[in-house]
Amino acid sequence: MKLDIKGLAILALVAGVLAFFLLMPNQGLKSIPANLSVATVDGETVSLDSLKGKPYLLTFWATSCSGCVKEIPALQALHQQHHKDGLRVIGVAMSYDEIPAIQAMRAQKGMEYTIAYDQTGALAQQFDVRVTPTSFLIDLNGKIAMHRLGEWDHAELEQKIVELLKG
Template identity: 40%
Template sequence: MNIKQSIAIIALLAATVWFWQTQPARPAPRVSFKTIKGANITPADLKGKPVLVTFWATDCPGCIEEIPHLIELHRQYSQAGLTIIAVAMHYDPPNHVLAMAEAKQLPYAVALDPSGSLAQNFGNVQLTPTTFLLDRNGRIVMQKVGVFDLRDMRQRLQAID
């Protein structure tokens, strides 16, 4: 493969990612989340609230990098109604998820997805981290593969209010 072909492939991939992440708002799947603390978060619980759903894994460096940002967003916006749900990928052993949640003292909801059905319902999520921002009407207004930018996320959250 020559340099021109490599550049063309990179440009095509960048355009695909940009398009995929800037699609118009669409309804979020109506799913329930079972947390590691035994709670069941239903669509009714989320009605009228902004929601951040992030798919992650305990062995994902980008996911670990995002944890302080998620904690900060939780502290800054939870009083305004923001719900953060971190969904562990189906291949992540539950004991690893529990240990990390405890070690990092995660203040937001952490859910397991042992069957992979949550990832499937959110568009067959395969890569971590993958983050979805839902507005107060339950529409996905942002989808990001890879580590999200904290400043951009704050701006998006402020725009929802």
């Protein structure tokens, strides 16, 4: 049986093109849809519409995600440094997490920023979150200023937050 190199090359090319289009990330949101809210682990509801006029960082995370846990101290530092200037940091725990684990992580890591729980997964679906951490830096007008899958380059994030806070 003779190996058809040309046929294999064409098959590989077709498979690669298909994989690219099937796995390619979509263009994502350009701005936050109206009337979205998040439920916090403290029993409050935060309307994202109410946050317009100030920047905020919305980070989808999980207690089982090592990158998410690694990023907590940097998020806490951003909160401490900029919350008095109007920045709001909101960590949204994924639906597969459980409240006791979220609260334990919050206490262990000293998370002072807002912690929400996407119990049904609807918010993650609305934002097309497929991996954690996934974060959105939202500007004063409710538009997405930065979007990141995975961990942030914290110097770049800090610079953008300072720009947004200046107006």
